[in-house]
Amino acid sequence: NKWRIIPFRIGSAYENMAIDEALFRLNHKDDSPPVLRFYSWQNPTVSLGYFQKTVKEINVEACSQLGIDLVRRPTGGKAVFHSNDLTYAVVAKETNHLFSKDLLDTYRTISHCLAEGLKRLGICAVMADEPRKAISPSLINYCFSSPSRYELLVSNKKICGSAQARAQGVFLQHGAMLLDFNANESLSVLKQHDDAPDQFQYLVNSVTSIRHCIGHGIEIIRLCNILQSGFEKILGISFAVIDLTSEEKAL
Numbered sequence: 001n002k003w004r005i006i007p008f009r010i011g012s013a014y015e016n017m018a019i020d021e022a023l024f025r026l027n028h029k030d031d032s033p034p035v036l037r038f039y040s041w042q043n044p045t046v047s048l049g050y051f052q053k054t055v056k057e058i059n060v061e062a063c064s065q066l067g068i069d070l071v072r073r074p075t076g077g078k079a080v081f082h083s084n085d086l087t088y089a090v091v092a093k094e095t096n097h098l099f100s101k102d103l104l105d106t107y108r109t110i111s112h113c114l115a116e117g118l119k120r121l122g123i124c125a126v127m128a129d130e131p132r133k134a135i136s137p138s139l140i141n142y143c144f145s146s147p148s149r150y151e152l153l154v155s156n157k158k159i160c161g162s163a164q165a166r167a168q169g170v171f172l173q174h175g176a177m178l179l180d181f182n183a184n185e186s187l188s189v190l191k192q193h194d195d196a197p198d199q200f201q202y203l204v205n206s207v208t209s210i211r212h213c214i215g216h217g218i219e220i221i222r223l224c225n226i227l228q229s230g231f232e233k234i235l236g237i238s239f240a241v242i243d244l245t246s247e248e249k250a251l
Contacts, residue, residue: 001098003231005239006037008224013045013071016087019244021074022251023091024165024172034092036231036239038224041082045069046189049077049163057141062188073174077163078143080176081186084209086223088114089174094166098235103164103171107150109234110173114160115152117230121223123213125152125159136199138190144178144207157208177227178209179217 011019016039023035046058046068054060054070058079063070068081090110094101099109108127115125128147139145143161147153152160162175183203211217232238 001235001237003034003036003237003239004242005228006035007241007243008038008040008221010040010042012042013047013069013082016041017047017071017073019248020089020091020172020174022244022248023089024074024167024170025251026248027091027093027170028168032093033240034096034098034237035090036228037089038227039087039089040085040220041087043067043069044185045071045082047080047082048072049079050074050165051076052079052141057191059189059191066188068189073163075163075165075172075174077148077161078141078145079189080143080161081189082176083182083185084180085176085178086220086227087174087176088227089172091170091172094169094171098237099171103166104149106164106171106173107148107162110162111150111152111160113231113234114177114227115230116234117227118152118154118159118210120226120229121210121214121218123154123159123210125154127151128153128158134202136202138187138192138199139202142186142190143176144181144186145203146206154208154213157206159208159210159213177223178207179220179223180211181207181209183207 118125127150132146134145164173
């Protein structure tokens with residue numbers, strides 16, 4: 001039960017997704033252990049799910065004017081606006097005894113680990129029993145407008161959104177844990193619809209963050225360590241710090 005953890009880094013949108021994809025593609029090798037990594041974003045970024053239609057769902061002109069990067073994830077799911085969040089990634093083989101080949105069951109296991117970490121901050125996070133739909137056409141394509149099954153809620157508000165991909169017997173799951181949240185910023189990157197209700201208030205009522213929950217910010221390396229300890233406890237594992245290999249960097 002020895003896992004690999006990659007040191008925290010702040011990267012560009014393109015570097016962040018390239019690293020996740022490289023880890024994902026190379027983990028099928030027999031000697032590759034499961035991987036956990038935490039990272040943040042150099043610039044505000046919208047990451048798009050693999051199957052999303054950029055121009056139809058995102059206000060590309062506003063992103064350009066505001067200096068917001070656009071990047072496509074190797075995973076599915078909806079758009080995420082990365083402005084003040086900590087992103088995690090887990091890569092492991094489907095045959096790992098700690099997980100199953102069922103996507104939702106893997107979500108549940110990883111959410112359990114993240115919830116254990118949040119509990120150490122005094123935050124009581126629970127998993128959504130069922131998926132919910134956003135009430136506004138403008139928000140349907142935005143990750144934090146509604147939780148998927150087993151994503152984390154605090155006081156019925158979403159605090160972490162995740163997405164997953166599987167190939168060659170390996171899964172990649174990554175997600176954004178909100179450190180803070182600004183509803184207006186999030187709305188600025190979405191396509192607007194005339195028939196939308198009060199989107200700002202809807203997001204205020206539907207989304208939360210660590211700052212809102214504990215009343216202050218948190219040093220990001222401390223948060224990484226706390227969340228790591230959640231994985232250690234729930235999964236019964238230990239970590240070895242191993243940075244990117246030369247093969248991963250080349251890919």
